[in-house]
Amino acid sequence: MRGWGAVTSLGWSAPDSACNLIAGKAPPAAAGVSSHLINREYKAFEVSYSGNPFDKSIAMLESALAEAFARAELSADEIAESSILVGTTGGLFIRNEYEFTKAVRENPDEESSAISCRNRGPGEVADLIVNKYGIKGLALTFSMACVSSSHALVVSADLLKRKKIRRAIVVGFEPLLNMTLHGFASLLLFDYDQCRPFCATRAGMQIGEAAAVVILEADESSFSKYKFAGGYLYNDIKSMTSAGIDGVTVSEVVQQTLTSSRLSADDVVVIKAHGTGTIDNDLSEGRGLVKLFGEKLPPVVSLKGAIGHTLGAAGAVETAVWLSCCEEGFIPRSFGFSEIDPEIGFAPSQKNIEARDGAYLFTYFGFGGTCTSYLIIKE
Amino acid sequence: MSTKNNKLKNSNTAIPIIAASYIGPALTPNSDAIWEEEKLPLNTDNLVNEIMGQPMRRVGRFIKMVCCGGLACLQKVSLDYLKGKKTGIFMSTGLGNVDEIMPFITQVFKHGGGFPSPNQFANSVSNAAAFVLAQICEVTGTVLTISQEELSFEAALWLAQSYLESGEIELALVGGCDIFTPPVEEYRERVNLAPDEARLIPMGESSSWLLLGNSEGEKIGNILTVDFGEKLIPPEEFSVSENILSRSEKLISASFSDDSTGQKKSRILLPGFRVNKIEPDFWKLKGWEIDDYLPFCGINSTAAAFGIARALREKQSALFVHYNCYASGKQAFVVASTK
Numbered sequence: 252m253r254g255w256g257a258v259t260s261l262g263w264s265a266p267d268s269a270c271n272l273i274a275g276k277a278p279p280a281a282a283g284v285s286s287h288l289i290n291r292e293y294k295a296f297e298v299s300y301s302g303n304p305f306d307k308s309i310a311m312l313e314s315a316l317a318e319a320f321a322r323a324e325l326s327a328d329e330i331a332e333s334s335i336l337v338g339t340t341g342g343l344f345i346r347n348e349y350e351f352t353k354a355v356r357e358n359p360d361e362e363s364s365a366i367s368c369r370n371r372g373p374g375e376v377a378d379l380i381v382n383k384y385g386i387k388g389l390a391l392t393f394s395m396a397c398v399s400s401s402h403a404l405v406v407s408a409d410l411l412k413r414k415k416i417r418r419a420i421v422v423g424f425e426p427l428l429n430m431t432l433h434g435f436a437s438l439l440l441f442d443y444d445q446c447r448p449f450c451a452t453r454a455g456m457q458i459g460e461a462a463a464v465v466i467l468e469a470d471e472s473s474f475s476k477y478k479f480a481g482g483y484l485y486n487d488i489k490s491m492t493s494a495g496i497d498g499v500t501v502s503e504v505v506q507q508t509l510t511s512s513r514l515s516a517d518d519v520v521v522i523k524a525h526g527t528g529t530i531d532n533d534l535s536e537g538r539g540l541v542k543l544f545g546e547k548l549p550p551v552v553s554l555k556g557a558i559g560h561t562l563g564a565a566g567a568v569e570t571a572v573w574l575s576c577c578e579e580g581f582i583p584r585s586f587g588f589s590e591i592d593p594e595i596g597f598a599p600s601q602k603n604i605e606a607r608d609g610a611y612l613f614t615y616f617g618f619g620g621t622c623t624s625y626l627i628i629k630e
Numbered sequence: 631m632s633t634k635n636n637k638l639k640n641s642n643t644a645i646p647i648i649a650a651s652y653i654g655p656a657l658t659p660n661s662d663a664i665w666e667e668e669k670l671p672l673n674t675d676n677l678v679n680e681i682m683g684q685p686m687r688r689v690g691r692f693i694k695m696v697c698c699g700g701l702a703c704l705q706k707v708s709l710d711y712l713k714g715k716k717t718g719i720f721m722s723t724g725l726g727n728v729d730e731i732m733p734f735i736t737q738v739f740k741h742g743g744g745f746p747s748p749n750q751f752a753n754s755v756s757n758a759a760a761f762v763l764a765q766i767c768e769v770t771g772t773v774l775t776i777s778q779e780e781l782s783f784e785a786a787l788w789l790a791q792s793y794l795e796s797g798e799i800e801l802a803l804v805g806g807c808d809i810f811t812p813p814v815e816e817y818r819e820r821v822n823l824a825p826d827e828a829r830l831i832p833m834g835e836s837s838s839w840l841l842l843g844n845s846e847g848e849k850i851g852n853i854l855t856v857d858f859g860e861k862l863i864p865p866e867e868f869s870v871s872e873n874i875l876s877r878s879e880k881l882i883s884a885s886f887s888d889d890s891t892g893q894k895k896s897r898i899l900l901p902g903f904r905v906n907k908i909e910p911d912f913w914k915l916k917g918w919e920i921d922d923y924l925p926f927c928g929i930n931s932t933a934a935a936f937g938i939a940r941a942l943r944e945k946q947s948a949l950f951v952h953y954n955c956y957a958s959g960k961q962a963f964v965v966a967s968t969k
Binding site: 289301340350351352365366367368369370371372373374375377381382383387388389390391392393394395396402406409412413415429430433434435437438439484485486487488491494520618619620621 | 654669719722726727728731732733734737738739746747748751754755756757758760761764765768769770771772773774775776777778779781782785788789792795796798801811816820821822839858859860861931956957958966
């Protein structure tokens, strides 16, 4: 893993987010302030910015790319010969929402026409990057709800292993949208108070906005401290919205990941769980992890109580922030927890842990039965 | 990096095509039925009944079109054919489920407060369609929803070919679906059409699918190469026949380096919608035919899938090259052949 960068509600770089997490400076979600948001009841983890929300989204993307390229020390030629794999659900849909709300605000006495949809689909983000950096390699966008960029990471690693691509620039991008805030609220999956992963009092998720970039390379002579050991993708056809609260699916997905990486449960030092704070996700994930690890369950951390659920960007964002935490020497505690759920049976980690060498497990479970899991080894 | 002669970057080995199917705006599977842009979109009820044998509830046109397209392709082999085989679904779409995104977002922004439908929100997520198709086909392995504007299908095909080549899956159901969503002016804008960068023909829709696998005995043809070129080209070079011909012939030669008889098949160019100038006389002089499939499906982001599936069904003993270009200048060539 050659480089990474991230913009979250905790800062405009991955180290900023990591340092704030480790220092416990992770304020809870707050009422949205962006000019395009139409309902202030929905608390969210918003990235601070003084301009309009569309400009902010582009600035987030460019900042994450610049940070990752700088950390990876990639030359312009190396960037151009790379492949780009983007994970996003909303793409640049933010433009529709921003332009519509702006037009309504500027014409308060007129009844507006319905919002129009002028964005070019999820692939537009990759095209923007291809144009800016002259990227000649493969361009590919995964639009697969919450696993979009985690799937992109696993597919990239597979393509690198098979020597199909030389280098992968994996991007996760998710601006804050009215569409998703209202959508999850309509599904009764939204917590109006606080995001509380694995807590007995949890009542739903809260959305965060973010952009992140992770650069993977097949260079075996690389001196990188972090190696992508392997991943597993699974499609659960039993339910569009739940990974099964018995935990069987989660346990099998993680076991497959360990097998494909030639590692055992004992090798895992910390689990970066999906931990959305919804009743079903945390129950299925918690039970699945207990089923597999039993009494040897390593510390479990969800980042969503601190940066929100960044939807399609979650894979790249949580990986980038996690790696920066490792660089700072500590894995942060899991925010938003107060009481053990007896049906889950464990508390997520409540103190900073030394980021020791070993395998870190990452899990993601999304809409449409999608499951991703992968292991990153710190050496 | 891994073609037969190891000369071309990013290329995969030839993969047999077991079945192909296409549905265009007239909603008549595998037929060049007449349609008019002004009358689109047509009701999908009859199509759903014909293909699925029963109505589909709680889903919009996009998901219905994806499922009908995928199942129409599998009709040749039946759903049982997939049982016990490691199968992947690679669904591509340029725009996704705009058909359900628009009414949902209209309700969100309705004056005085709307009541957005949770069901519509769940369906609007791009991979909901692949989930429903996977559920019908009972596919639990690799199920990916891929989107890359007008090169979405080519990207999905390349990825499927790569997964098949690695042995990770035995079969791949690869398709492209985009649907007509009015008003047409906005639809054209979403597809990023400018008069000098695309054909001037009506907008359309399609759901077209290929079943790929390593079964030589049952194949109707091969996907030989999916190639994304080596450089970004400016708009004025999108349609230069000499350049398209030169690259196509190089790719064909590379695909047949150890089998010269394959190269003797008739050669057919399938031009994508970014090719705004087609020169039939030039191609005829060079021994090529043009198969102008676009009038049968209209412009849509995954029209390439329609063109390729239609050619595979209708042209025997032929070599095809489908060519299209991204507005930013990235090119895509798909080389296929029939028995």
